[in-house]
Amino acid sequence: MTRFVYDQFAKQYLQELLSPLGLVKTSRDIAAEVREIDVLFVPQNHNESAIKTLGLLGKIAANSAIIEPFRNPVNTDDICSCIGKLFDFHAECNRLANREDKPLLPADRTRLWILSPTLSKPILDSFGANLELESFGEGVYCLPPAFRTAIVVIHQLRRTPETLWLRLLGKGSVQKGAIAELKSLPDTMLFKDSILELLSSLFAILDARQDLDSEDRELIMELSPLYLERIQDATKQGIERGIERGIEREAVSFIMRLLNRRFGSIAPDVEERVRGLPVDRIEDLGEALLDFQNAADLTSWLENAN
Numbered sequence: 001m002t003r004f005v006y007d008q009f010a011k012q013y014l015q016e017l018l019s020p021l022g023l024v025k026t027s028r029d030i031a032a033e034v035r036e037i038d039v040l041f042v043p044q045n046h047n048e049s050a051i052k053t054l055g056l057l058g059k060i061a062a063n064s065a066i067i068e069p070f071r072n073p074v075n076t077d078d079i080c081s082c083i084g085k086l087f088d089f090h091a092e093c094n095r096l097a098n099r100e101d102k103p104l105l106p107a108d109r110t111r112l113w114i115l116s117p118t119l120s121k122p123i124l125d126s127f128g129a130n131l132e133l134e135s136f137g138e139g140v141y142c143l144p145p146a147f148r149t150a151i152v153v154i155h156q157l158r159r160t161p162e163t164l165w166l167r168l169l170g171k172g173s174v175q176k177g178a179i180a181e182l183k184s185l186p187d188t189m190l191f192k193d194s195i196l197e198l199l200s201s202l203f204a205i206l207d208a209r210q211d212l213d214s215e216d217r218e219l220i221m222e223l224s225p226l227y228l229e230r231i232q233d234a235t236k237q238g239i240e241r242g243i244e245r246g247i248e249r250e251a252v253s254f255i256m257r258l259l260n261r262r263f264g265s266i267a268p269d270v271e272e273r274v275r276g277l278p279v280d281r282i283e284d285l286g287e288a289l290l291d292f293q294n295a296a297d298l299t300s301w302l303e304n305a306n
Contacts, residue, residue: 006071020050039067055162064110086112
C-alpha cells in the first residue's frame with residue numbers, strides 16, 4: 001500500500017489504542033526543520049485495564065515515546081532519520097526547560113520506538129542493537145543507552161496476546177494472522193470494536209485505489225469479509241435499537257463514516273438521501289460500495305434505489 005495510506009492508518013490506529021493512557025499527537029512538527037514525528041505519546045492516565053490489554057504496546061506506553069511505524073523494512077537511512085528526529089525533539093524540550101528555568105529530568109526524556117516488519121541482522125549490528133529478551137521478549141532490539149532508541153521487528157514477535165496489537169501493523173501472513181486473532185476475541189474486549197472499524201475503513205480506502213501491489217490486494221481480500229460483517233452487524237444493531245433513532249442508527253452512521261473517508265466530504269443533499277434510506281437498504285449500499293469508483297456512482301445508486 002502507498003506510504004501515505006499506511007501512515008494515516010498507523011497513526012489513527014496508535015492514537016486509538018494509546019488515548020486511554022495519555023496525550024497522543026500525530027504528525028507533530030519539530031522546530032529544527034520541518035520534519036514530522038509520526039506519533040508522539042505522553043502518558044497521563046494510569047489505566048490498568050488498557051495497559052494490560054495492550055501488552056507489549058502498553059509497556060512501550062509506560063514512558064513518553066516517539067513511535068515511527070514503517071510498512072516496509074527500514075534501512076539505515078530510515079533509522080538515522082528517526083534518531084535525528086528524537087535528538088531534535090530532545091533539544092527542543094531542553095530549550096523549553098531552560099526558558100522556564102526548570103530542569104529536564106532523565107525520566108522525562110522521550111524514547112524512540114521504530115516499528116519495522118522485518119530487519120536484517122547486519123543493519124541491527126551496525127547500530128549496536130541488542131535483543132532485549134528479559135525486558136520485552138523476542139523481536140525487540142535496544143540501541144546503546146545514549147540513543148534512547150529501540151527497534152521492534154514485528155515479524156519476530158511471538159504469537160501471543162501480548163504482541164497482538166503490534167503484529168496488526170505487520171505485513172502478509174503475520175498481519176493476516178493477527179486480524180484473525182482480533183476477530184476471535186470476545187466482543188467485550190477493550191479496543192476490539194474501534195480497531196475493527198479502522199480496518200474496515202482501511203479496506204474502503206484501499207479498494208478505491210488502482211496502484212496496489214500484490215500484497216495490498218491480498219490484504220483487501222482479507223479485509224473484505226470483515227468489512228461486510230461490519231455492515232451486517234451495524235444493520236442488525238440498527239434494527240434491534242429501532243428506526244426511531246433516525247440519523248443516529250448504527251448502520252447509517254457507519255456507512256456515512258466509510259463514505260466520507262473514501263470520497264471525502266459528501267454533498268449535503270446526497271448525505272440526506274443516504275440517511276433517509278430504510279434500514280434494510282443500508283446493507284445493500286454497504287455491499288454496492290465495494291464497486292463504487294467515485295461519488296457519482298453513489299449518486300447513481302441512490303437514484304436507482306429510489
